[in-house]
Amino acid sequence: MLIFQLIALLGFLAGLYGLYLRYAETRRRPLPPDRSPLKGNPTHGIVYAFTAGMMPWAKESTRLHGIAYLRGIGFHLGIFAALGAFLLSPFWGALPALLSWTLSGVIALGAILGAAGGVLRLVEHNLRGLSLPDDHFAVWLVSAWLALSAIALHGPGWLPAYYLLSAVTLAYIPLGKIRHCLYFFFSRIFFGRFFGRRGVFPHPKTTQ
Amino acid sequence: MTAQVELALNTLEAQLNQPLETALEACARCGLCAEACHYYRAQPSVEHIPAFRAEQLRSVYRYERDFLSRLFPFWTGAKKLDEKTLLHLTEIAFSQCTLCRRCTINCPLGVDTPLLMRAVRAMTTAAGTAPEILVMLADAAIEKGADPSFFKELFLEQIREIEEQLRNITGDPNATIPVEKQGARVLYVPLAGVHTILPPAIVFNAAKEDWTLSIFEAANYGVFLGDVNRAKQVAKRIVDEANRLGVQEIVIAECGHAYASYRWDVPNWFPGQFHFKVRSMIEVLADYLREGRIQVDPNFITEPVTYHDSCNLARNSGLIEEPRFVLKHIVKDFREMTPNKAEALCCGGGGGLVALAEYTERRIQAGRPKAEQIQKTGARLVVAACENCRLQIGDLNERYGLNVHITALTDLVVRAMRLPKPLPGTEAEHLFEGQKEMVELDPPAH
Amino acid sequence: MEVKLSLDFKGLLCPLPVVKLAQTIKQVEIGELVEAVATDPGVMADIPAWTRSTGNELVTLEKRDDKTFRFVVKRLK
Numbered sequence: 001m002l003i004f005q006l007i008a009l010l011g012f013l014a015g016l017y018g019l020y021l022r023y024a025e026t027r028r029r030p031l032p033p034d035r036s037p038l039k040g041n042p043t044h045g046i047v048y049a050f051t052a053g054m055m056p057w058a059k060e061s062t063r064l065h066g067i068a069y070l071r072g073i074g075f076h077l078g079i080f081a082a083l084g085a086f087l088l089s090p091f092w093g094a095l096p097a098l099l100s101w102t103l104s105g106v107i108a109l110g111a112i113l114g115a116a117g118g119v120l121r122l123v124e125h126n127l128r129g130l131s132l133p134d135d136h137f138a139v140w141l142v143s144a145w146l147a148l149s150a151i152a153l154h155g156p157g158w159l160p161a162y163y164l165l166s167a168v169t170l171a172y173i174p175l176g177k178i179r180h181c182l183y184f185f186f187s188r189i190f191f192g193r194f195f196g197r198r199g200v201f202p203h204p205k206t207t208q
Numbered sequence: 209m210t211a212q213v214e215l216a217l218n219t220l221e222a223q224l225n226q227p228l229e230t231a232l233e234a235c236a237r238c239g240l241c242a243e244a245c246h247y248y249r250a251q252p253s254v255e256h257i258p259a260f261r262a263e264q265l266r267s268v269y270r271y272e273r274d275f276l277s278r279l280f281p282f283w284t285g286a287k288k289l290d291e292k293t294l295l296h297l298t299e300i301a302f303s304q305c306t307l308c309r310r311c312t313i314n315c316p317l318g319v320d321t322p323l324l325m326r327a328v329r330a331m332t333t334a335a336g337t338a339p340e341i342l343v344m345l346a347d348a349a350i351e352k353g354a355d356p357s358f359f360k361e362l363f364l365e366q367i368r369e370i371e372e373q374l375r376n377i378t379g380d381p382n383a384t385i386p387v388e389k390q391g392a393r394v395l396y397v398p399l400a401g402v403h404t405i406l407p408p409a410i411v412f413n414a415a416k417e418d419w420t421l422s423i424f425e426a427a428n429y430g431v432f433l434g435d436v437n438r439a440k441q442v443a444k445r446i447v448d449e450a451n452r453l454g455v456q457e458i459v460i461a462e463c464g465h466a467y468a469s470y471r472w473d474v475p476n477w478f479p480g481q482f483h484f485k486v487r488s489m490i491e492v493l494a495d496y497l498r499e500g501r502i503q504v505d506p507n508f509i510t511e512p513v514t515y516h517d518s519c520n521l522a523r524n525s526g527l528i529e530e531p532r533f534v535l536k537h538i539v540k541d542f543r544e545m546t547p548n549k550a551e552a553l554c555c556g557g558g559g560g561l562v563a564l565a566e567y568t569e570r571r572i573q574a575g576r577p578k579a580e581q582i583q584k585t586g587a588r589l590v591v592a593a594c595e596n597c598r599l600q601i602g603d604l605n606e607r608y609g610l611n612v613h614i615t616a617l618t619d620l621v622v623r624a625m626r627l628p629k630p631l632p633g634t635e636a637e638h639l640f641e642g643q644k645e646m647v648e649l650d651p652p653a654h
Numbered sequence: 655m656e657v658k659l660s661l662d663f664k665g666l667l668c669p670l671p672v673v674k675l676a677q678t679i680k681q682v683e684i685g686e687l688v689e690a691v692a693t694d695p696g697v698m699a700d701i702p703a704w705t706r707s708t709g710n711e712l713v714t715l716e717k718r719d720d721k722t723f724r725f726v727v728k729r730l731k
Contacts, residue, residue: 022233025229026229026230026233027226029229030225031225031226032227033479034472034476035475035476035479036471036473036486037475037485040526049318053318059313059314059316060243060314060547060551061240061241061243061244061315062240068240069240072238072316124239126242126254127238127239129254129257129260130237130239130254130259130260131237132237132284133282133284134276134284134285135237137283175275175276176284177236179233180234180236182233183233183234184317186226186230186233187230187231187234187317187319187320188317190227190230190320191312191318192318194320198472198524198525198526199525200522200525200526200528201313201550203526340676341676341677344672344708345669345673347708348672348704348707348708349703350707351703351704351706358702359698359699359702359703362698362717363699366695400668400669400696401667401694425668427669563669563673565673565677
């Protein structure tokens with residue numbers, strides 16, 4: 001088992017290092033100065049971007065596509081839970097049953113919602129038109145990893161396969177579309193700064 | 209690689225900063241931005257999804273910069289830039305995106321797709337494939353700044369004629385339109401046309417403002433090209449004029465892109481030389497009303513009125529409550545469009561589209577959702593504080609039979625000031641109570 | 655010299671006279687003349703600026719008694 005754990009660890013470290021390289025590359029790029037006088041508050045804008053601005057009612061797109069929003073949230077919660085479970089994997093045996101079953105429940109739900117996303121990418125006209133091979137691969141890879149995480153939490157026989165798939169999934173993060181997990185933070189910060197300083201968000205009466 | 213392609217790629221590389229790289233990397237292709245775009249609403253197809261448009265640039269970027277894409281281009285849709293792709297990118301950036309940022313506020317990640325489209329505009333301008341007319345208009349504006357002497361005398365002659373109209377309308381023989389007044393507090397920058405000079409002049413005179421009129425116009429076609437060098441040269445005319453006259457404040461006519469660029473971008477282009485406050489004419493109106501410096505008739509218009517939020521003014525500059533504050537002073541029956549304010553739909557005329565005759569049909573098609581929105585309010589009068597929006601809504605009015613009148617906010621305020629003679633010039637006279645006497649308006653000047 | 659093309663820009667606001675002129679001047683050969691009449695006084699500044707920046711020649715530009723503006727441009731590029 002140790003060899004599988006080492007492979008998984010290598011995959012994890014490779015993914016982490018790849019993300020660090022991406023982060024460092026982007027941070028090396030210039031950040032344009034903003035000398036214009038403020039109308040609003042960029043810090044408030046950034047806080048909004050990560051809090052109220054993420055709520056389903058904050059955007060027309062998520063108001064229109066509530067199911068898609070919930071599917072996405074469930075999938076990503078599953079991913080966070082699976083990452084936590086991965087880091088805890090050497091100690092799974094020591095986890096309280098309630099925590100272990102809750103984790104696997106959240107992860108399994110994430111897997112189902114991820115797979116649903118994968119199917120949608122194949123059948124829904126717009127999503128199919130937008131999707132690249134990388135998108136299809138990423139959603140199925142992560143969904144499979146979530147499924148295996150949920151199973152392996154309660155089926156030790158699946159651990160070698162789980163560790164191997166973890167290595168592939170985690171190492172792939174910086175290579176393909178999954179690296180949007182890093183750029184999500186950049187993007188929301190720039191979003192908040194832009195609309196915050198211009199007094200657009202947060203705005204008590206931005207829409208009626 | 210041809211020189212054209214090389215120029216485009218070099219321009220992309222030169223622009224790559226943190227926000228641009230983030231916008232290139234962050235998209236998860238979830239498609240939630242589709243309905244945010246007026247092009248998609250008017251004609252739902254994959255090609256009109258903002259993420260799909262952005263993907264056309266991303267594919268080029270990935271081919272140049274992404275490890276996996278260099279090895280397996282098909283995997284990430286990476287594509288080597290060639291002349292055909294460059295022309296396709298040009299068409300997308302100049303005719304299928306008005307840079308309105310509605311997709312950005314609807315994106316779960318906040319991806320700034322207009323930033324990408326602006327980058328494409330800069331690339332194609334450098335490569336020489338951008339619409340020729342925008343380049344010509346920017347270059348002509350730069351030429352005017354380089355040597356104002358060839359038009360100044362004629363300009364001053366025109367202003368004296370407008371001044372006569374001003375005195376006639378206000379009944380004030382001392383009303384003036386100062387030009388190049390040293391030490392004035394405010395430099396007002398109009399657009400081309402008497403319609404953006406006369407009404408503000410009436411307001412400034414009524415408010416006893418210490419102002420002077422710019423000899424240049426606020427429009428900046430360099431901004432539409434995404435070409436910062438040209439945009440800077442166009443803006444430099446105003447910055448130099450403001451410095452030369454020693455003004456404290458620059459007030460921009462009712463114009464979306466001009467206000468957004470002078471308010472947010474120009475201060476960054478001229479570090480150490482830009483010490484002025486920048487306000488839009490709509491902020492000036494709101495402040496004068498708040499301070500009691502101009503008087504208006506609160507029962508001025510009883511017909512239903514709606515306000516169109518210019519994307520540059522509302523979503524991109526936060527001028528959301530100011531125009532509504534002004535309208536509350538003069539309009540009895542104000543009706544919001546839905547959605548509105550930061551979420552307002554783009555009318556389809558932004559991004560320089562109204563100047564591009566070759567895309568007229570596409571622009572009017574894309575404006576259909578706005579036309580439907582206006583129709584649903586039942587308003588007879590549409591107020592828009594941006595020249596491009598007014599031109600576009602005028603075209604929509606004609607095409608979709610909206611049966612509305614379109615006006616600038618300043619015009620409406622001036623009419624509500626109940627001057628000895630009303631501001632002439634629109635078909636909407638019959639909507640304004642008690643305005644019987646008309647005076648002839650000269651053709652738009654400047 | 656004979657005017658090859660006469661254009662009516664009456665009622666058009668700037669920058670449309672420049673836009674239309676730039677588009678239609680391509681219909682004449684290099685060295686030929688285009689004439690236009692406009693009502694927007696903006697042409698008094700915009701047309702000379704356009705000819706200067708594009709390398710075409712402004713042959714004449716005049717304000718007429720009927721408050722219109724007439725100009726003649728020779729295509730050089």
